Amino acid sequence: MQKELKIIKLTASLLLLLMTTGCWNSRELKDLAIVLGVGLDKPRQSAKNILVTAQIFRPASIQSPGAQGSGGSGGVQDYENIQNTGSTLFDTLRGFTHKLSSKPYFPHIEVLIFGRALAEEGLQKYIDFFVRDPETRLGVKVLIAQNKAGDIFKETPFLGTIPAEDIEKIIKAQEATSKTCTVNLEQFITRLMSKTTSPIAPLVELTGEGEKKRVRVAGTAVFKKDKLAGQLDGTETRGLLWVIDEIKSGIITVKCPDEKSTAELEIIRAQSKITPEIDGDNIRFRVSIKEEGNIGTESGSDNLVLLPAIEALEKAEAAVIQSEVMAAVTKAQKLDTDIFGFGEIIHQRSPALWKDLENKWDDIFPNIEVEVSVQAKLRRSGRIGPPVSPPKE
């Protein structure tokens, strides 16, 4: 009897314990306002408050799985861009509940876009929320809009129905050309927190007329501390990517040895190694890049698969890469923004030395010598060796 009583008491208390949690933290799927993208802007040039645009998922219809398919493809909008103005970020975001049926739900956020005006003013005060809040994710892609962030969310998606997803895919697809950088929140704040390295982010703009607007990546935005300082165009961005070892793929156009036609070489892989050399006040960086590629296409009729031709192409390729890197270095030095992370490299190699240098880095950086040595190799020539052309006389 004692044992049974004990068991009954134990079971009863366990059950009660279970009930006391009362479905704490339970949220039904239909109560979620899933935020897919957030854009921050200044409402007017001189405004002190911010305008937040959130792209929120709205299920297309109730049921009938046959008719609508997944999420309602075929012209039905299943998202909505909701805007709210407020003086501080968190307050504004919470304020969405005035316009929505529930609190916004952030874990599925895909893109975070800052408007240009806001970026020029400084992003420090807006970044904190996205890092501190447990719901937001550090893998969000950070973008800077050429004008207003809210406009970017109005694009017409190519695949699927939701612009935010589409934008994120566009950014990822830039790997194929490597003329843009890809930055997620974690990388952005790592650069932001460094004393000397400048954050970078892709610059996006809306192109197209009328109903069909598309997003285009217009370059890379370069920050000084947390303020937008300048931008790099495609070539300069690729130069930057060569140095920081983030080239995934791309096309390099070189002139053929016969000076008349061009060959386009595809980058397969690349590796870069940066070595600092410090002697006294003279700071030099050696960047050695190793690249491997294929012959993608040639417009002439020479057989490029002969050893001398290949060597010439490789040299030409190396020259192109070098010029891209130097362009990036020049621009960076002009803007006085250490986008390559050179400062951090010295910091890692010789911390004692860095103690002296770090405060003067803004002055030192424009005067740094950068020596680029490129080793380019061509591995394959595609399906054919000699080009398809009528035989030579």
Place this chain on the structure above:
Amino acid sequence: MYRLISRKLRFLQLLNRSSSEENGRKILLPTNLSDSLAENITMIKKILGQNFDFVIREFELGSSEQNRGALIFLSGMTDKNMINESILKPLMHERRFNIKNENSEFANMEMVKMSMLSVGEVDEVIAIDEVVDGCLSGSTVLLIDGAAKALVLSTPGWQTRSVEEPTTESVVRGPREGFTESLLTNTTLLRRKLKNPGLILETMSIGRQTRTKVCTAYIKEIANPCLIEEIRYRLSKISTDSILESGYIEQYIEDNPFSIFTQVGNSEKPDAVAAKLLEGRAAILVDGTPVVLTVPMLFLEGFQSAEDYYSRPYLVNLIRFLRFLAFFLSILGPATYVALTTFHQELIPTTLLLTMVSAQSGVPFPAVGEALIMGITFEILREAGIRLPRPVGQAISIVGALVIGQSAVSAGLVGAPMVIVVGITAVSSFVVPVHVDSGSILRLIFTILAGFIGGFGIMIGVVGTLIHLASLRSFGTPYLSPLAPLSVADLKDSLIKVSIWAMLTRPRTIGWHNTQRQDLRIESEKSPEEIEEHQK
């Protein structure tokens, strides 16, 4: 309130006291047979006379009028031919002896038994209840005037089902014999698999009213004597009215009746039972049911099937892995779905989440409610499917599955993903037939826990179940062995199954005192010279 409880307790006490007096067999009458045939017949008629199938055949032994005898049997239970040919014929036509000798009583019974009856099994009894018992078991009882003994001649001749493939355990490859309801047929089937003098079959009668014959089978050198002792002890302690099926015995002898997991295995196939006996287990055969119990049972046995041993190990291992996967899917499927969609939406990939939101947005119930409704619907369909008469069954199962599922989604009662999850869960629960019952209950518990506290709930449930499983024992063997406590040598047949030539030892926890199954070394019997010669 107090009076009610005290009344109940007193009633229970009385019940206990009365049942402890009788154990197994109830004694009908304390009397023995008498010398006079007429008296014996009267006594027996008093007990069995009312039955229409009760037959008393009186006859004269030999030539003398005074040598009277009687045959008592229940027609329908006995083999008429045998009675006529083997018992009546020799007794009635034999003219050899004269009864009223000095030592007549013993002489004629002995002589009858030894030289007149051509029946294989003969038993001499003195008590009335043994006579009645014999009749009820399909034997014929021979009474002779002047003898205070009776001969019980075994002449069973009732209808039994023929040996056919068991419907619940069909295999692609392997023998298709299944046990039947007759104990003798079953023991024969077992004997044919194990032509081993060490195979021991012990019987006892259990159940006051039904007096069912229960037989324990084991192999003498291989089985653990403590196990057999324990089985005997537990069977002897059963004190009940009826044993109609082996399930009754199972529920009486299991270690932990409050656990949802079965601790006593069962099978309908002789080859499976024979294999288990060879591992050191014992089998309990019950007259009247084709389901044979095997003890002890381990959790992992549910994932093994007889077919695994008849095929090569490669596909078998994949399928075994599939069984584990299906089991976990069937238990944790709905719970995980509920937990993810209610508490942990950040874990779902974005595209999938958006689809799920669209699907679930029109549903009025919370995810837990949906899961429970679908689960209950499925259980109803399953149960109805078992009981439906065959011609109706086909149509209704199709109706049930397609129409109900589709309509429920269209009507907005449940979301499409939930139907898929529950469907897959339900189907995969049948991949491991042994654990269907416990699986269903676990599924329910996990779903409710998940609905309350999400992932935590599932984790609590899983840990609780693991603790319970690890502490469970089946006749002394830990339920989760060989995984816990770990016995590496026995892992060769747990999650994976190694080839049969690598199965060198029996499971340690069961057949521990005779573990060597086959030669541990592969030795050539021929000497090196002979091999060379052979190769030439």
